[in-house]
Amino acid sequence: MNFSLKHLLLSALEEDIGSGDVTTEALVPPDLNGEAIIVAKSELIFSGVQVLKNIFKCYPANMRVDLRFSDGDFVKNGEIICTIKGSVSYILQTERVLLNILQRLCGIATYTRKIVEKIKETNCKLLDTRKTTPLWRQLEKAAVRHGGGTNHRFGLFDGVLIKDNHIVAAGSIKEAVSRARRNIHHLLKIEVEVTSVEELKEAISAGADMVLLDNFSINELKVAVGICKGRVLCEASGRINIENARKIAETGVNFISCGALTHSAPAADLSLKLVRTF
Secondary structure: OOHHHHHHHHHHHHHHHOOOOHHHHHHOOOOOEEEEEEEEOOOEEOOOHHHHHHHHHHOOOOOEEEEOOOOOOEEOOOOEEEEEEEEHHHHHHHHHHHHHHHHHHHHHHHHHHHHHHHOOOOOOEEEOOOOOOOOOHHHHHHHHHHOOOEOOOOOOOOOEEEOHHHHHHHOOHHHHHHHHHHHOOOOOOEEEEEOOHHHHHHHHHHOOOEEEEEOOOHHHHHHHHHHHOOOOEEEEEOOOOOOOHHHHHOOOOOEEEOOHHHHOOOOOOEEEEEEEEO
């Protein structure tokens, strides 16, 4: 288990359990073992193998998790995702935290898959954004991949994206691109966010490698694609969802980036059931 995942899981359990699970401690003998299952209560794309493999490592007792699905697998309503064997106390203490995380990740993967299916006959790729839950980015971006999407930059450190406030700070698109080119290493590409055809032309003229077409209409996207073709890659962004993704992809843009993948995906419906004790 890598450090960030371990820290997240331990912190989440500590937040919920605090000084102790008073209900479980009052009702369940500490030496009681049992078996529980996690069941899908709706169709979903599964994401969360690493969470299931590692969350019970936070306890001293020997716990066993048997997975029936891999990340990215389609799960039918009613199917058992995994079985968990070991201390009943630890299973009950972990239930809510585990379900919260899995429901979130499976929801992201499922929503991502739906949009990927909408645009699959185009040459457009679906990207996520940095609009993720703080400290959950590693898991949420993995869930996007499990749903068939592609990750945009992970953070501020691994890609240059010049946005509106950067342009204001630099004075112009031309100056912003020029400064970036002088100060970054040669392996980084420069993407510029633009809000009009005029800004698009300025960004291309300034030497941008890629442009982000922010909140362009369908007709404006078609014009922009014609300008970009053979010169720079283009990405459409702004209020993209299941309903409009296909039309946007069909304009010919290379990418569409969708913040809703990680900030608005509905949680998947899962349930944990204790099936026997021993």
